[in-house]
Amino acid sequence: MKKKLYVPHPGHYEGLEQLLADSNNIYSIYMAGSPDYIGTGRVNLGHANLEEIARHTQCCHGKGVKIEMVLNSSCMGGQQLTPEGYNILHWYLSNLEDIGVDTVVVADPYLVEMLDQEFNIPSVVSVLAFVDSPQKAEFYEQLGASSIVVDSNVNRHFDVLEAIRDAVDCELKLLVNEGCLYRCPFRYAHFNFFSHVNGPPPRPNVQDDYYYNKCLTLRIRDPSLIIRSPFIRPEDLSEYAHITDVFKIGGRSHLLNWILNCVDAYASERYDGNLMDLMDCPKDLVDLFNIPNRALDGAIRQWKQHSTVCHTCGYCQRLAEKVTQVYNRMGTPDEKLEQWITLTNKGIDTL
Amino acid sequence: MTLDNLLKTRADLEERIRKLIGRAAMIIELDLFALPCGCSGYTANTRGLALDDLEVFEEHFLKLLNESAQAVNISTGFVFARIIPGTQEIAALNVRELCPRCYSDFASTRGKRPRPDIYIFHLARRKR
Numbered sequence: 374m375k376k377k378l379y380v381p382h383p384g385h386y387e388g389l390e391q392l393l394a395d396s397n398n399i400y401s402i403y404m405a406g407s408p409d410y411i412g413t414g415r416v417n418l419g420h421a422n423l424e425e426i427a428r429h430t431q432c433c434h435g436k437g438v439k440i441e442m443v444l445n446s447s448c449m450g451g452q453q454l455t456p457e458g459y460n461i462l463h464w465y466l467s468n469l470e471d472i473g474v475d476t477v478v479v480a481d482p483y484l485v486e487m488l489d490q491e492f493n494i495p496s497v498v499s500v501l502a503f504v505d506s507p508q509k510a511e512f513y514e515q516l517g518a519s520s521i522v523v524d525s526n527v528n529r530h531f532d533v534l535e536a537i538r539d540a541v542d543c544e545l546k547l548l549v550n551e552g553c554l555y556r557c558p559f560r561y562a563h564f565n566f567f568s569h570v571n572g573p574p575p576r577p578n579v580q581d582d583y584y585y586n587k588c589l590t591l592r593i594r595d596p597s598l599i600i601r602s603p604f605i606r607p608e609d610l611s612e613y614a615h616i617t618d619v620f621k622i623g624g625r626s627h628l629l630n631w632i633l634n635c636v637d638a639y640a641s642e643r644y645d646g647n648l649m650d651l652m653d654c655p656k657d658l659v660d661l662f663n664i665p666n667r668a669l670d671g672a673i674r675q676w677k678q679h680s681t682v683c684h685t686c687g688y689c690q691r692l693a694e695k696v697t698q699v700y701n702r703m704g705t706p707d708e709k710l711e712q713w714i715t716l717t718n719k720g721i722d723t724l
Numbered sequence: 725m726t727l728d729n730l731l732k733t734r735a736d737l738e739e740r741i742r743k744l745i746g747r748a749a750m751i752i753e754l755d756l757f758a759l760p761c762g763c764s765g766y767t768a769n770t771r772g773l774a775l776d777d778l779e780v781f782e783e784h785f786l787k788l789l790n791e792s793a794q795a796v797n798i799s800t801g802f803v804f805a806r807i808i809p810g811t812q813e814i815a816a817l818n819v820r821e822l823c824p825r826c827y828s829d830f831a832s833t834r835g836k837r838p839r840p841d842i843y844i845f846h847l848a849r850r851k852r
Contacts, residue, residue, distance in 0.1 A: 580815075581808045581813075581815050583808050583811060583813065586771065586808060586813045586815065587811070587813060589750075589771045589772065590771060590772050590773075590774070590813060593747075593748050593749060593750060593771060593772030594747060594748070594772065657750070657752050657771065660750070660752070661748060661750050699748055701735075701739060701742075702735040702736075702738075702739055703735065704731045704734065704735060705728075705731055705732050705735045708735075713748065716742065716747070716748060717746070717747050717748070719743070719746065720746045721743075721744065721745065721746035722743040722744065722746070723744060723781070723784055
């Protein structure tokens with residue numbers, strides 16, 4: 374399938390050069406800017422200032438690759454509506470326009486309208502605007518959006534995706550490997566937290582990310598939550614051909630080799646390793662679970678017509694019990710894999 | 725103390741915790757540390773463990789942590805868990821030899837929860 378892949382920036386210039394040299398399958402790179410002006414909804418490995426953004430833009434354009442700036446803070450604390458906030462945003466976006474970035478991703482409708490009214494940069498509605506219905510998609514298109522990253526919660530709701538496709542003419546983009554919980558209860562609070570951590574000061578000084586820890590705990594206890602997560606497997610991209618040909622690979626906090634591995638998988642629409650290798654989040658679980666990606670071949674047929682009431686359907690639960698393996702004694706010579714269900718069936722052993 | 729030993733200690737601790745609680749859990753990092761104040765010890769960063777697990781299996785956890793501390797030559801004067809305050813989430817299990825200043829801070833407190841983020845398994849009282 375012919376497609377456009379949006380790929381995360383590896384965080385530094387040398388990494389970008391290597392990424393572009395090692396892959397011909399990248400349509401656009403995306404990156405965050407400086408958190409001192411507008412925040413972003415996720416952790417990044419680098420914080421580029423305007424001079425660096427200009428250098429990175431030149432590098433991408435020199436290779437025929439587009440560059441997208443991700444300014445998708447889900448909470449700016451209301452500062453964006455103050456006169457000072459407006460001036461800062463306007464100054465920053467003017468600079469990005471002068472630099473020649475191709476697109477800007479925002480999560481706040483105010484910024485979509487501002488970009489449309491005052492700038493000549495196409496705006497992309499972030500996945501953090503949670504566009505999960507044709508009505509919301511129409512709203513953003515009328516506000517001036519040129520592209521919408523659809524809420525990944527509906528990645529497997531083909532009826533909703535088709536309704537959104539019918540409702541708007543703008544580009545639709547699907548985030549393929551976010552790996553978040555389906556209908557995640559932490560989603561709003563966690564991204565608001567990230568937006569402040571990765572945004573202008575004052576930044577919260579936090580020792581433990583409660584939302585992340587809790588998310589891990591839930592999945593460690595029940596790996597069916599990983600299967601239920603609305604990722605799109607490389608093998609399943611063609612199922613979305615009637616919706617879009619634009620796919621975004623998440624992973625701004627990952628290193629170059631990880632990004633290249635994902636690009637190869639999604640470009641070739643095949644991956645023979647551990648599904649967890651491809652998931653942007655939560656990355657710690659790659660050291661716990663092995664879910665052979667090819668063991669999920671054909672699951673898309675169920676997901677395309679699935680019930681959204683998991684406790685009555687049970688398909689993902691059964692699939693997880695069948696395919697999920699757990700690493701034991703990892704990092705030692707006697708490392709081995711065992712079935713997750715075997716571990717949980719053993720029960721308690723008080724030594 | 726060798727790196728292989730540290731890797732084995734991490735794997736042992738993780739495996740024994742899983743057997744103890746009867747489900748998966750992770751030691752995502754095992755660190756030996758030395759602080760400027762004079763405290764030293766190890767920290768096992770955990771995922772998938774809950775405060776309920778510690779309360780139910782407290783004596784078993786203490787035994788496990790003592791044994792894994794011995795495996796990396798850490799003395800077990802102070803054994804505790806770090807909790808995300810206000811939650812069930814256990815962020816880390818710690819074995820620490822306290823410096824005189826930190827000892828006096830903890831020794832002057834009472835109970836298992838001297839701070840919202842700490843659950844004490846064991847504090848060896850020193851003679852005055």
